[in-house]
Amino acid sequence: MTTVTGSQTRTILGQLTLTLEYPRWLIERDVDFSDCVNSGHYSEFLPACKDCRFGPGCKWLNSARSADTSDAPLPELIAALSGAIKYISERKIAGHGRHCDCETCQWLVSARTLMRSLDR
Numbered sequence: 001m002t003t004v005t006g007s008q009t010r011t012i013l014g015q016l017t018l019t020l021e022y023p024r025w026l027i028e029r030d031v032d033f034s035d036c037v038n039s040g041h042y043s044e045f046l047p048a049c050k051d052c053r054f055g056p057g058c059k060w061l062n063s064a065r066s067a068d069t070s071d072a073p074l075p076e077l078i079a080a081l082s083g084a085i086k087y088i089s090e091r092k093i094a095g096h097g098r099h100c101d102c103e104t105c106q107w108l109v110s111a112r113t114l115m116r117s118l119d120r
Helices: 012-030 047-051 055-064 074-090 103-118
Strands: none
Touching: 012 055, 012 074, 012 103, 047 055, 055 074, 074 103
16 A cells, blocks of 8 residues: 555555544444443443443444544554444445445445555
8 A cells, every 4th residue: 555655644544544433433323322331431341331232332432432543553543443344344234235335335345445455
C-alpha cells in the first residue's frame, strides 16, 4: 500500500482511522446502554457483561475508543479493524446477498480489502 507523507488520509494509519469511524458509529447506534450496570464499559469480570447480548459490540467499542486514534499504534488499529469486520459480518441483516450495495456491505468490502493489503 502506498503512503504519502503529510496526507493523513493517504497513509496506512490514516486509512485505518477513517475505516474505523463507520463501525464505531454503527455499533454505538446498535448497542443499548440504557440498562447497563457498568455504564457501557465492558468488563470481562462482570457476569452482566458476559451475558449481555451487546457484550461483543460493547467489548469492541471499549477496545476501539480512543480520544485520538491517529496516535494509536498500527497493531492496535489492525486488531480493532479485524474485530469490527468480525462483529459486523456476524450481525449483517439477513437478505444481504453477494451483490448488496448497502452502506454496511460496502464498508465490509472496503475493510476486507484494506485488511488483505495489510497482510502483505
